[in-house]
Amino acid sequence: MPGKDDDSVILEMRETRVRFKMDAGLLKAVDGVSLSLRKGATLGIVGESGCGKSVTAGAVFRTLPSYAEVGGDILLYEKDGKRLDEPINIAKLNPTGPEIRGIRGGNIAMVFQEPMKAFSPIHTVGNQIIEAIRLHVEPDEGKARRIAIDTLGLVGISSPEQRIDEYPHQLSGGMRQRAMIAMALSCKPAILIADEPTTALDVTVQAQVLDLINKLKAEINTSVIYITHDLGVIAETSDEVAVMYLGKVVEYCAVDALFHDPRHPYTRALLRSIPTADKRRKGRFDSIRGTVPYPMNLPERCGFFDRCDLAEEGLCGRSAAPMVEAAPGHFARCFKVEPYAAKEVV
């Protein structure tokens, strides 16, 4: 996998883990995720509800609750436009300390799945966006206000001159989502993490938001981590894609390979479950049988074992599956996948 010696990588996760200490035991929300984000590229993360997509994002942005334990490495190779001699290990930073605050905004910005997480309820939306712009892009208050109003307009907020002085709770859910996207984009981040950014929006605004992200990429070569449960959005947005299942990456490859040559049974099942017009007409949906297990006190075996058509008791039921390089740069975590050159990756 690309990493430290590859200049094109801006962020790398190595065996990143997130555990929540709960009454009944340890909840393993993210269980050894290794991923690389290249400069200017979009990495899609896809998987069913509860697979650990948002918790992975929260680990990078360090916005998880205090009872979360973050382990492994999250390496940032570039800060404020400069390649670092030594990467910053975000996983080891104090989540409330000055270092991570210096990274949030201009270096890494985040569009949260729940917009209330992005805003403080006691300041107007405008003041929060203006403050972020002044910190990262334009110190002059008047100019920053102008940029904020323009960006609010660009994400489909009508009368942005008035809306800018409202408080987050005065906005509808959809409007808050747009305001949060405006805040993230107006900081001109080197890395944008977008967690289901378009789900609450109508189709036209969805297209506008994707357009804005593309403009940012063209303008300043922003790298994007795009989180969604929708494979159609992945096809439209991503260069590389990681399929997550039960806190692990189970397939990781270029986006074309995912659609044309999927290797993991879970990915294949996800692809079969995409509703198409034809399937709708025939009333046939191949939804994946069963549900994602709750990631607490689970037996040592492949996480997809109970739901997989190919599962073999002796082979898949005794230990977690290894990540295998199925074709150059194409990884799948499955006992049934043959390595292309008898090479195993951890």
Ligand SMILES: Nc1ncnc2c1ncn2[C@@H]1O[C@H](COP(=O)(O)OP(=O)(O)OP(=O)(O)O)[C@@H](O)[C@H]1O
């Ligand atoms: N704050 C939390 N405290 C305890 N458990 C949590 C917390 N946040 C998430 N989890 C658990 O961690 C696991 C991963 O959740 P996560 O929110 O990352 O899923 P997701 O892939 O983003 O799902 P969705 O598509 O529904 O957004 C789930 O089992 C969830 O119940």
Ligand SMILES: [Mg+2]
């Ligand atoms: Mg989520």
